[in-house]
Amino acid sequence: MRGTTVGALRGIGKTLVAIVGVLLTCAGATGLAFAYFLDSPAVLALRDGVVAILQRALPLVSHNLMPGHVIGWLTAAPWRFLLAPAGIVTLGVALLPGGGGFSVAAGDDGDPRSAGKATREDKRGQKKGRAEAARIAKKGNPAEAAELCIAIGLLDDAARYFLAAEMYERAAEIRHDQNRFVESAELYAKAGKPDSAGAIYAQQEKWDLSAEAYVVAGNLSVAAEMFEKAGNDRRAAQCYRKCDFPRYAAKAYIRCEEWLLAAECLEQVILEEGRGAQGDAQKHTEHMKLVRMAGNLYERGGRMDRALDVLAKHGAYLPAAELAEKSGKLERAAELYLEGRDPARAAKAFEAVGQGERAARILADLHRDRGNPEEAARQFERAGEWMEAGDLYRSVERFDKAAECYERFGDAALAAEMFALAGNRERAAANYERSGRYSEAAEMFALAGDSAREADLLDKAGENLRAGRLHLEAGRVEEAIGALQKVGADHAEFASAAALLGRIFRDRKQYPLAIAKLREAVSQGEVDRSNLEACFCLATVYEANGDWREAVDLYEKVLAVDYTYEDTADRLERARAQLAAQAAAPAPAAPSTTSGRYLIRGTLGRGGMGIVYKADDTVLDRTVALKVLPESLKESPQALKNFLREAKSAAQLNHPNIVTVYDAGEQDGVYYIAMEYVDGNTLKDIIKRRGKIAPRGIVHVASQMCEALAYAHEKKIVHRDVKTANTMWTKDRKAKIMDFGLAKMIEEVRNHTTVVSGTPFYMSPEQAIGKHVDERSDLYSLGVSVFEMATGTLPFTEGNLPYHHVHTPPPSARELEPELPEALAAMIDRCLRKDPAERYQSAREILAELRAAPL
Structure with missing residues (x-):
């Protein structure tokens, strides 16, 4: 068993x-x-x-x-x-067979007594061996002595001999076999085997000694674990950090409350693991936890700036914003709240740093996203985002507010529409005008009852006829004329505009102008229902102007179309009577050829204000040019009085380039002006006969004309009818302007005569529409005259001449005459500017340029 x-x-x-x-x-x-x-x-x-x-x-x-x-x-x-x-x-x-079992220590025969005997023999052998080892060591062979000691079981002696031989590793092995582990570890360390020393120290739970050994061995991760076991968290953290274990380093630094070093290590972990967290919700949550922890550590370490940076950099926007706000960096906090999708707190922060507009813009977007358009519009308005505010106000039918916003944005057209919907017609009109939509602006002013502004806007819109009628209805006659004269001859409403202008000029007793406009209205067509009113009006002007033949012809044509039209029949009867009386009247009287101061020697010409005779002044014994004025001058006592006054003023002009007026008065029942007799020809006759004048000749003539005009203007006398036909060129090569002052007299008396004063070819724009004229009007006429001398023709030769002078840019003199010097062309161009303020302001300015002109 x-x-x-x-x-x-x-x-x-x-x-x-x-x-x-x-x-x-x-x-x-x-x-x-x-x-x-x-x-x-x-x-x-x-x-x-x-x-x-x-x-x-x-x-x-x-x-x-x-x-x-x-x-x-x-x-x-x-x-x-x-x-x-x-x-x-x-x-x-x-x-092995029989191996691995357990036996009782005994001799080979199993007898204990035999074992005891063997032990006594071993001791005697060890004693001899120790002596032999000592002898060998004494000879300088401690290593051999140590080996002998090992062979006979004398381990302590062997270790001692190995130490003497500096064979520390063998000594360490012996101590280890003897279970003397700490000594073994120390000897391994001394032998350069720190790993072995560290392992033995660890087995003996000498954690701090193990850690230091592993540090020497370079095995820092194990050293860190040993330091942790030894409770030296700081050294553990340092080792973990050096061997690239930042997560463990951070934990160790936290345990020893090295907050900044822990934060740095965690930031390294965040950088290394950040990419792997993308697309993985769980990893992302863990990643953000690390980010917040790093920020908290930096904050606990007093580095608020680093805390803020790491939080913001790695997407922890709301903690970063809160930290920035806590640090007083409100603007940075606001931006971070925006990044963190917290617009309400972002807006509050922006308000705190005085960026109200930015805050309002953020709140506006927030309210718009939340479905509160009116509050969003109010915030956009605060932010100065006028277009967005206007759109939102319009969406909730706050048209008044929408209009205000669009107006401030600069979209006048949208503002006008909104003001119109809001019932604010005046501001709607103003914005329509600003946007160039003049017809709509006029409509708004009409609804607002402002006919003057309505007419102005219709005029800008090109609806000149409607504008003219409105001005006329309100009694603004000058404005009506200006609007109606803008209707071009190719416009469908030209005839109506011309007819209306004709009636205006008729009512102002400007019969020559009325006749010209009404003729344009009637044209050459037959009288019918479409032009009946214009024909009747033209006939009344002929009647008022004493043109009885023309009046009779038109009245008869009007009756042929409508026998009961107005009082045409009565007017026709009176006109026929006047025509008969005129036919029976004797021919106009002329001064005597045999008696009186002035004796007629011949006729020099016929002009707009009568006949010019060559006569002898019997009192002063000289030849004069005697201009005899028409009989109708007697019909206007005031005009006659003014005529004599102006003639006397003109007589005071004494200049070598002005035809001198000697006398004015009455002889043989007729009124006359006695002037200097000039032996020469008018510039008009010279141009007709020879064509254009060379540049040097133009400068010579124009300079003298400027001298004359400058002299007269300084005497406060305006010619009003400067033209080539009124400028004589004498045989001794002098230019002389004649009829100074007579144009004004003609203007005053022509409504009482059948004579039309001059032609509109040279009229300034302001003169063409009947406005006040000054010396700059003469400079415009001078420019026309110089243009004619340079090119042989006039700027405007056909069509509605007053309209052209007022509105149509004149042709370039150099286009017609390429050889004309630039200086002369520039002088002509400036003289012909429509606005008097843009012309030369005096004749002496022109004279200075002519004298300096390089020819």
Whole structure:
């Protein structure tokens, strides 16, 4: 029975020994592979597997034991060299027949007494061996002495001799076999085997000594674990950081309250793991947790700037914003609140730093997104975003507010539409005008009852006829004339505009102008219902102007179309009577050829104000030019009085380039003006006969004309009818302007005569529409005269001449005459400006330029 039990126990022992041998062999082989072949992919894969197994298994053994501890122990000397051989030997022992069992210590024959005898013999042998070892060591061979001691079992002596031989590793192995582990570790360290020392210290739970040994070995991750076990978190953190385990370093720094160093390590983790967190919600949550922790650590360490930067940089915008606000960096906080999609707090922060417009813009977007358009519009208005505000106000039908916003934005057209919808016609009209939509502006002013502004806007819109009628209805005659004269001859409303102008000029007793406009209205067509009113009006003007033949002809045509039209029949009867009386009247009287002061010698010409005779002044014995004025002058006493006054003023002009007026008065029942007789021709006759004048000749003539005009203007006398036909060129090469002052007299008396004063070819724009004229009007007429001398023609020769002078740009003199010097062309162009303020302001200005002109 006893033998059976012993056999069973021996079998179990052999199995256990075999298992231990296999484990030791595998552990040793793994340690060698990790130590020398870690670059191999297969070994790396093996290491990952071992780590995974250890991570699962070690917590079952101890929570303080980590995979790094085990791997560090396997790779440390001497274990990486001892484990595999030990495993093989153990496995061999288990497999030997009879091996692996347990026996009682005895001699070969099993007798205890024999064993005691052997022990006494061993002691005697050890004594002899110790003496021999001492002798060998004394000879200088301590290592040989140590080996001898090992052979005879004197381990302490062997260790001492190895130390004497500085063979510390062998000494360490002996101490380890003696279970004197701390001494063994110290000797391994002294032998330059810090890994082995560290592993032994760790087995003995000398954590701080183990850690320091692993530091010397460069195995910092295991050193860090040892420092942690020793409670030295600062050294643990330093080691973790050096071996690039920033997450473990951060935890260790936190335990020792090194907040800034912990934050730096966490920031490194954030940078390394940040990319992997993208697209994975769980990882992203963990990542943001680390970011917030880093920020908190920097804040606890007093580095608010670093805390703010790390939070903002890695997307923790709201914590960053709160920290910035806490630090007084309100503008940065506002921007971060925006990034964090908290517009309400962003707006509050912007308000706090005085950026009200920015805050309002943010709130506007917020309210718009929340479906509150009116509040959004109000905030956009605060922000100066007028177009957005206007659009939102319009969407809720707050047209008045929308209009205000559009107006401030500068979109006058939209503002006008909104003001119109809001019922504010005046501001609607003003904005329509600003946007160039003059017809709509006029309509608004009409609804507002402002006819003057309505007419002005219609005029701008090109609806000149409607504008003229409105001005006329309101009694604004000058404005009506200006508007109506803008209707061009090719316009469909030209006839109506001309007819209306004709009636205006008729009512103002400006009969020559009325006749010209009404003729344009009637044209050459037959009288019919379409032009009946214009024909009747023209006939009344002929009647008022004393043109009885023309009046009779038109009245008859009007009656032929409508026999009951107005009082045409009565007017026709009166006109026929006047025509008959005129036919029976004697011819106009002329001064005597045989008596009186002035004796007629011949006729020099006929002009707009009568006949010019060559006469002898019997009192002063000289030849004069005697201009006899028409009989109708007597019909206007006031005009006659003014005529005599102006004639006397003109007589005071004494200049070599002005035809002198000698006398004015009455002889033989007729009124006359006696003037200097000039032997020469008018410039008009010279141009007709010879064509254009050379540039030097123009400068010579125009300079003298400027001298004359400058002299007269300084005497406060305006000619009003400067033209080539009124300028004489004498045989001694002098220019002389005649009829100074007569144009004004003609203007005053022509409504009482049948004579039309001059032609409109030379009239200034202001003269053409009957406005006040000054010396600049003479300079315009001078420009026309110089144009005629330079080109042989006039700027405007056909069509509605007053309209052209007022509105149509004159042709370029150089286009007609390319050889004309630039200086002369520029002088002509400036004289012909429509606005008197843009012309030369005096004749002397022109004279200075002519004298300096390079020819």
